[in-house]
Amino acid sequence: MIRWRRGEVVRIRREWPGAVELDVTTEDGSARALAYPALVGRPEPGDVVLLNTTALAMGLGTGGYAMVVALPDRLPEDPQGPGHLVKARYTPLQTTVLGADEQDSPFHEALREADSLDGMPVIVADLHSALPAILCGLYGSRPPGPPAGEAEAGIPRVAYVMLDGGALPAWFSMSCAQLREAGWLGGVVTVGQAFGGDVEAVTPHTGLLAARHVLGADVAIVTQGPGNLGTGTRWGFSGVSAGEAVNAVAVLGGRPVAALRVSEGDRRERHIGVSHHSLTAYGRVALAPAQVVVPELQGEFGRRVAEQSEPLAARHELVTVAVDGLHEALRGSPVRLSTMGRTLDEDLAYFLASAAAGRHAASLLS
Template sequence: MITWRRGEVVDIRREWRGAVELTVRIEDDGNAGASVRALAYPELVGRPEPGDTVLLNTTAQTMGLGTGGYALVVALPDRLPADPPAGPGHLVKGRYSPLQAVVLGADEQDSPHHDVLRDADDLGAMPVVVADLHSALPAICAGVRAVRPGARIVYVMTDGGALPAWFSMTAAALREAGWLAGTVTTGQAVGGDLEAVTVHTGLLAARHVLGADIAVVTQGPGNLGTDTRWGFSGVAAGEAVNAAAALGGRAVAALRISDADARERHQGISHHSLTAYGRVALVAADVIVPEVAEPLASQLVADVAPLRARHRVVTVPVDGLDEALRSAPVKLSTMGRGLDEDYAHFLASAAAGRHAATLLPPTTAPTTTA
């Protein structure tokens, strides 16, 4: 189930918040001497340095995975990190796996935020934009900022894709650019500014601890699918709609749309969106359809029809969103396709962000003194 290799760190290629990318020379298989690209999370395994021996999980590379095509550092056997300092926190993530880690949850008793979250159960009509793919995140932020550039956006990351938030260069760059106010990792996901047990407490922490005006809920990088109606990780988008509504939020459903994906099940409105919002979401959301040109416009009208029985289908104009998308501080990419290669995908996500921003109360002009 796991492909193991031992190697030596050759150099550090680059790093971002929570992650270090390495070149590692393999030592112990038929390709001994070959170099691989590897990723280490210093919070879990310590910080590798050139010359260190590392134990690698090379399963993703063996399988030829795109998003997760790194060898992952599991341990530095000759230079173990120091024991973490004693302190509060008893949430175990990656439970009973070899890399289970203890973190301080925003919602647990030892947290300084526990008093705030203990009885919290209301988002105060905060817009919650829900999407299937992680690639929607920067486009949603772009759409929000096109209307309300000062809005505080918090990313609530579910555990359907990558578990470490540190894996996401996108989230790190958005945070550095000021497009995100923070990240909350929920379920088995780990590494956010705040940790939470569930999407529900993740949303409450986003609102009441990080001061979010808008939350964006989606999985981390990577999307698991099986070409079946129900066997895909994005089904959790429907559950996120339910969570937002249960807490008094305003759910905004970003549709997964494409006119570039070669797979029929993802052309127009993806079957992922139709299942998640049409079957799993049990309460009404604002389902956002971008104003696009023919022939895609007619296809979207037909595709979205089954969702009208439960949801509020809102058509959103897209003027100005091209500039907003091109101003993103990260490269836009979905399934290996960039902005111009799968324009409709990013436009749909940006339209959802624009709509969410229109749901915010008007800003109050600052008081001036003569």
């Protein structure tokens, strides 16, 4: 179940908001470790740390760290302040946060009767790696600068609603931290069992409402956190949440825009062209209609993507979006683009499909 190790911090490798990456030594040798100071305190060189090495032993791509569970010789002080939402419930690291929708929140009154997204476009995607690519397409040739004073007129404010199908702590996402620093994200809302966002919410529904009515978003993007789970079966993958998110957007009066998961670089046949994840999530799980963005890709591969998308027209509106200029926009991303270990040039179609969804959402704002 859990692989436990005791280690010692050798050095701090790097840190970003909410997370510290460490070099540690254990009885097995040396390893990279990750600590969330808000949960366990801030480790320093020489500290003894209790580690969960399960993901490291399994060689997980996005979770390949030894996770710091505690600093047993230097426990942090008890947390202060309000908050009654318990996330990661009934796990050893359950944590209490202040939910935007709970009674002690200053936003409770705004959300108590909130029932509409006022037609806000919401882009739904399967993987967390789609987030920066969607933003590249959304902003196009007018990316925002670092946050300073009032936002430039005509540049939309974007909130990210992070579902709990992948990593639970938003702090794990270095992309989110860098996108915030670059001014490309107006805030992060963590929903369900996910936590660590600028705003906490109980469900995807209140998370979407908080994006609109608390963060003042013009556009929201919904994906899982970093990492996902798949079993190679039709239904056994965490990305079914994309279809459920479409339903939530629709019932709240938003405008759901579905980004297809497309790949030309994946070695698995079920993900070549339009992934079976998208076909199941949008074709079977999503009961409300969305605008499904089909990127206008070239050649035989482009025809394959268009043909694979056609069954979704039975329930959704297919919107073909040109991808000219999006490669250049993607190269301007303030964060490194990577999906399943593949870079922009190794799986360009994936990132173009995500950016096309962002481009289409931007057109809905005009």
